[in-house]
Amino acid sequence: MIVAGNRCITIKGTRDGLILFMDDTCAFNDLLVELETVLMTKYLADDEQSIRIKVELGNRYVTESQEAQLKALFDQQQKFIVEEIVSNVILKQTALDWKEDTAIKLHNKVIRSGQVLEVNGDLLLIGDVNPGGKVVATGNIYILGYLRGIAHAGVDGNKSAVVAASYMAPTQLRIANIISRPSDQDKDGGMMECGYIDETGENILMDRMHALSRLRSELNAFERRILHG
Amino acid sequence: MGEAIVITSGKGGVGKTTTTANLGTSLALLDKKVCLIDTDIGLRNLDVVLGLENRIIYDIIDVAEKRCKISQALIKDKRFDCLYLLPAAQTSDKSALTPEGMIEIVEQLKTEYDYILIDCPAGIEQGFKNAVAGADKALVVTTPEKSSVRDADRIIGLLEQEDIDPPNLIINRIRNHMMKNGEMLDIDEIVQILSIDLIGIVADDDEVIKASNSGEPVAFQPNTRASIAYRNIARRILGESVPLQSLDQKVTFFDRLKKVFSK
Numbered sequence: 023m024i025v026a027g028n029r030c031i032t033i034k035g036t037r038d039g040l041i042l043f044m045d046d047t048c049a050f051n052d053l054l055v056e057l058e059t060v061l062m063t064k065y066l067a068d069d070e071q072s073i074r075i076k077v078e079l080g081n082r083y084v085t086e087s088q089e090a091q092l093k094a095l096f097d098q099q100q101k102f103i104v105e106e107i108v109s110n111v112i113l114k115q116t117a118l119d120w121k122e123d124t125a126i127k128l129h130n131k132v133i134r135s136g137q138v139l140e141v142n143g144d145l146l147l148i149g150d151v152n153p154g155g156k157v158v159a160t161g162n163i164y165i166l167g168y169l170r171g172i173a174h175a176g177v178d179g180n181k182s183a184v185v186a187a188s189y190m191a192p193t194q195l196r197i198a199n200i201i202s203r204p205s206d207q208d209k210d211g212g213m214m215e216c217g218y219i220d221e222t223g224e225n226i227l228m229d230r231m232h233a234l235s236r237l238r239s240e241l242n243a244f245e246r247r248i249l250h251g
Numbered sequence: 252m253g254e255a256i257v258i259t260s261g262k263g264g265v266g267k268t269t270t271t272a273n274l275g276t277s278l279a280l281l282d283k284k285v286c287l288i289d290t291d292i293g294l295r296n297l298d299v300v301l302g303l304e305n306r307i308i309y310d311i312i313d314v315a316e317k318r319c320k321i322s323q324a325l326i327k328d329k330r331f332d333c334l335y336l337l338p339a340a341q342t343s344d345k346s347a348l349t350p351e352g353m354i355e356i357v358e359q360l361k362t363e364y365d366y367i368l369i370d371c372p373a374g375i376e377q378g379f380k381n382a383v384a385g386a387d388k389a390l391v392v393t394t395p396e397k398s399s400v401r402d403a404d405r406i407i408g409l410l411e412q413e414d415i416d417p418p419n420l421i422i423n424r425i426r427n428h429m430m431k432n433g434e435m436l437d438i439d440e441i442v443q444i445l446s447i448d449l450i451g452i453v454a455d456d457d458e459v460i461k462a463s464n465s466g467e468p469v470a471f472q473p474n475t476r477a478s479i480a481y482r483n484i485a486r487r488i489l490g491e492s493v494p495l496q497s498l499d500q501k502v503t504f505f506d507r508l509k510k511v512f513s514k
Contacts, residue, residue, distance in 0.1 A: 132446050134408030135401055152404050152444060170444070 030056050039074030039105065046080035050088060054095065061099050072101050079109040123160065133157055133171060140177075153193055162186070162241070170211075172196065181219050184238055186231055190215035195226055202226040253284075255357045255367040256488070257386035259410075261402030263373030265394045266423040266453075269463055270481075271370040272300040274390075276470040277485030279334040283365040286325065288337045288356070290382040291372035292348060295339035301328065302466020303336055312340035315352040321359055330471070335364070345377065350384035357385030366488070375409060383410065389418035390450065395425055395435040404445055419450035421484065426455045427498040451484035452495060453477055 030045040096104045127141040135154030144161035155171035163175045169187035174196035176183025181198045191211025214231040258271045275287045289297035298304045309324035328334035371382035393403040429435040456477035462469035470481045483493045
């Protein structure tokens with residue numbers, strides 16, 4: 023452990039490089055000044071290879087321009103490569119957006135001909151989608167009812183999105199940019215089915231709903247997506 | 252204070268006008284004061300079905316534009332004292348009627364009549380919006396055809412956005428033999444798709460066409476299948492619980508006898 027003679031920055035060495043712990047109670051400007059002096063001090067011999075740096079900001083939020091300032095300081099020194107700048111805090115807005123994108127949106131109504139229901143994240147619809155109606159979600163679509171209209175999952179291009187319905191008889195099924203329709207012979211639809219994109223990424227396949235646990239095991243732990251941002 | 256009921260379907264030719272005329276007649280038979288409003292401007296039919304065409308002097312546009320009093324435009328039915336018709340205009344500009352004008356007319360009529368039945372034009376444009384504006388309740392008419400059910404679904408969606416009670420469904424022109432063979436959508440299927448309450452079913456009956464051509468609504472006839480169906484719907488509107496009519500035609504002893512001999 024190398025502790026520099028200063029107040030705000032603690033430097034810790036690991037196998038992978040250095041971690042700089044920044045005190046989160048001092049002013050940002052003080053931090054910059056101190057970082058500059060720390061970086062100016064030559065700890066390293068010239069022939070040493072470059073060092074990877076991880077910056078831990080603690081409970082400090084930095085704006086994009088502040089982050090750029092920090093990076094600029096490191097860039098003056100050729101030896102340091104900033105791998106990541108980590109903070110414990112995010113903006114409330116960002117958190118809400120995350121929540122918005124990952125939460126399951128519950129709607130309880132019948133989507134009738136001419137109506138369109140669009141949601142961010144996953145859609146859980148308690149009710150039917152009638153012919154001529156359409157449901158659109160950036161995530162997965164689960165329908166507790168008859169799907170007779172159009173369902174479009176993963177509308178932003180998420181090919182791992184799925185559509186599941188208690189009764190599957192859609193006019194069209196769309197996932198990401200792939201569109202499929204049932205064959206002209208298959209008019210009856212099926213109970214408890216799901217649709218997903220196969221490994222080739224080009225076709226939508228239908229299967230019994232319980233096949234989802236095998237095909238999309240990540241659905242079980244959807245909270246994980248929050249951690250991944 | 253009366254109740255205004257709009258009769259609508261989306262698709263044309265499914266029997267809105269016939270239903271309006273017959274429900275009006277049936278309600279009048281039950282001693283209710285009824286006023287029918289035809290809002291199909293430019294294509295009015297309700298007066299023809301009721302046989303009142305030759306009595307029209309003023310119409311709904313005249314009322315909306317204050318060229319006459321509402322009482323001057325109302326036509327008394329030739330059979331009842333408690334049934335009146337406010338006819339649509341045949342020539343005037345469609346845009347002359349607005350939802351606000353319609354609400355005003357309906358509110359005025361509600362003070363005097365028990366039931367106001369509004370015959371809605373086909374489509375979902377201005378005419379539909381006018382017809383729905385003043386209504387407290389809605390009846391959606393559909394036939395057991397896919398296209399008609401699809402349009403009914405669209406209309407129900409639009410009605411749900413309005414400030415009225417959830418609509419009730421009338422399935423018209425049922426041909427029992429086709430339904431049994433599965434060549435037509437069956438009643439359960441239609442109700443399941445539209446997911447609203449069914450208030451009546453009307454069999455496809457030649458008498459309906461005959462009656463409307465003679466300007467005498469079929470509901471007058473004592474015992475044709477369609478007339479019973481319409482009178483049942485009227486009773487259900489009044490809050491009675493009446494079981495749905497059986498679609499099977501009764502096989503009489505004479506029919507059976509004929510069958511035996513024709514073998």
